[in-house]
Amino acid sequence: MATPDITRIWPSGVSLDKHTGAMNDRGETFEKLAALYGTPLYVMDVRDVADRARYFVQTVRDAFSNVTTHVSFAGKAFLSKEIARIVTEQGMYVDTCSLGEMKIALAAGVLGRRLVLHGNNKSDEEIRLAIEHDFDKIVLDEPHEADRVAAIAHELGKRARVMLRVTVGVHAGGHEYISTAHEDQKFGIALLPPDHGEIEDVQSAQFFDQVAHGPAVAAMHEILEHSEDLEFVGIHSHIGSQIHDADAFIAAAERVMVLRRAFYATDGFVAPEIDLGGGYSVAYVEGDASMDIADTMQRIAQTMKDDSARAGLPLPVISFEPGRWIVAPAGYTLYHVGTVKTVHLDGGKRRVYVSIDGGMSDNIRPALYGAAYTATLANRSSSAETVLARVVGSHCESGDIVARDVQLPADIRRGDLLAVPVTGAYGRTMASNYNQFLRPAVAAVDDNGSHVMIRRETVDDLLQLDVSE
Numbered sequence: 001m002a003t004p005d006i007t008r009i010w011p012s013g014v015s016l017d018k019h020t021g022a023m024n025d026r027g028e029t030f031e032k033l034a035a036l037y038g039t040p041l042y043v044m045d046v047r048d049v050a051d052r053a054r055y056f057v058q059t060v061r062d063a064f065s066n067v068t069t070h071v072s073f074a075g076k077a078f079l080s081k082e083i084a085r086i087v088t089e090q091g092m093y094v095d096t097c098s099l100g101e102m103k104i105a106l107a108a109g110v111l112g113r114r115l116v117l118h119g120n121n122k123s124d125e126e127i128r129l130a131i132e133h134d135f136d137k138i139v140l141d142e143p144h145e146a147d148r149v150a151a152i153a154h155e156l157g158k159r160a161r162v163m164l165r166v167t168v169g170v171h172a173g174g175h176e177y178i179s180t181a182h183e184d185q186k187f188g189i190a191l192l193p194p195d196h197g198e199i200e201d202v203q204s205a206q207f208f209d210q211v212a213h214g215p216a217v218a219a220m221h222e223i224l225e226h227s228e229d230l231e232f233v234g235i236h237s238h239i240g241s242q243i244h245d246a247d248a249f250i251a252a253a254e255r256v257m258v259l260r261r262a263f264y265a266t267d268g269f270v271a272p273e274i275d276l277g278g279g280y281s282v283a284y285v286e287g288d289a290s291m292d293i294a295d296t297m298q299r300i301a302q303t304m305k306d307d308s309a310r311a312g313l314p315l316p317v318i319s320f321e322p323g324r325w326i327v328a329p330a331g332y333t334l335y336h337v338g339t340v341k342t343v344h345l346d347g348g349k350r351r352v353y354v355s356i357d358g359g360m361s362d363n364i365r366p367a368l369y370g371a372a373y374t375a376t377l378a379n380r381s382s383s384a385e386t387v388l389a390r391v392v393g394s395h396c397e398s399g400d401i402v403a404r405d406v407q408l409p410a411d412i413r414r415g416d417l418l419a420v421p422v423t424g425a426y427g428r429t430m431a432s433n434y435n436q437f438l439r440p441a442v443a444a445v446d447d448n449g450s451h452v453m454i455r456r457e458t459v460d461d462l463l464q465l466d467v468s469e
């Protein structure tokens with residue numbers, strides 16, 4: 001099995017014709033894809049998605065040899081029926097966090113026992129659907145949720161499998177909005193009591209004692225009180241997204257293992273499963289590197305093995321929930337260039353503003369998180385010098401930027417095709433209809449050519465939603 005190149009920002013099938021300057025994906029030129037499906041266009045190299053999913057699953061299995069492992073694909077990164085089928089064929093489960101995601105995964109034919117439900121504010125409808133379909137896990141996010149899930153399970157005459165999401169206090173992630181394990185945010189239940197002070201040594205007796213008296217242990221006791229209706233599967237931790245630092249995952253694993261031990265000490269119950277969530281980084285621009293999964297998994301495995309051995313407890317089932325790492329580098333977006341405008345900056349500098357036919361409605365990440373992207377002229381070669389450019393969308397916001405600082409040929413002009421790599425995650429799933437733009441199609445590319453995976457929205461779609469007379 002080939003190891004994905006962790007510095008590459010284009011799908012493995014993408015190449016450049018040196019004579020014409022035309023980019024292509026597995027033999028389909030970007031121009032042909034744009035002509036067939038229109039722009040803006042998300043393109044997903046589904047062969048890469050399958051390869052990356054298989055690689056992740058196998059790497060986790062190798063790192064945790066002799067232990068059961070589960071890897072769920074986080075559907076929030078990008079979900080369609082086709083993607084749900086591809087990742088489950090590679091041995092993954094699917095993590096959902098809304099009715100829409102659940103329905104898409106189920107419509108794809110994914111069995112409930114390969115599905116996970118998340119959410120900090122789940123509706124009764126979502127909980128009911130998950131229990132009816134025997135979801136593998138419902139991840140509880142707050143102490144009272146156990147009562148609600150137990151009541152619905154009781155009514156349905158079923159026993160729901162639940163995990164508890166714990167906030168381990170590790171601050172990691174590419175941006176505040178995608179850091180999820182520090183205390184002042186909405187997800188999970190705190191590991192430590194309020195006013196716990198500085199944590200110096202997570203292996204100390206003092207830390208163990210604080211964990212044993214913390215909100216997470218109390219919530220776990222409550223879950224066990226519902227054992228007629230709830231099967232307590234274990235502990236969940238997701239510390240954030242786009243995390244480059246493997247040490248943050250090790251720190252989270254250590255803390256979760258202390259919690260498992262502390263709960264065993266107070267209750268005699270050994271949590272059967274630990275889920276360490278997702279968050280593995282990818283490269284967005286040349287020079288970035290993405291998370292080396294093999295190395296990180298080896299380190300996490302060692303940490304968990306050492307802890308279990310010290311405590312004399314069996315290793316738990318280990319699970320992960322990568323989203324971005326599986327799909328982001330498998331996708332890119334094609335745009336047509338419209339207006340090209342030069343602005344003069346202080347100090348005699350100039351910048352060329354290149355407007356494209358999409359923008360923040362199909363890629364909100366630059367505006368939301370200041371995320372960096374690059375862009376490449378994809379339809380022709382150019383011998384012109386490069387100029388400092390900014391690729392901007394067509395929306396009524398000056399923050400509508402897709403690539404903030406990028407070098408593009410000075411002769412870039414209306415009608416050219418621009419390609420923006422690494423848009424396979426949190427692009428289509430975060431897309432909006434701002435300015436009543438139509439959400440773009442997603443085309444899939446594989447060794448057999450291309451096809452539409454998700455169709456483009458139409459003006460009729462917009463008008464059909466607007467039902468008042």
Ligand SMILES: Cc1ncc(COP(=O)(O)O)c(C=O)c1O
Nearest residue numbers: 074238241278279321322323324
């Ligand atoms: C609970 C949970 N699991 C997994 C993920 C996937 O994260 P990523 O796409 O960074 O791997 C997220 C993303 O926010 C999440 O909230």
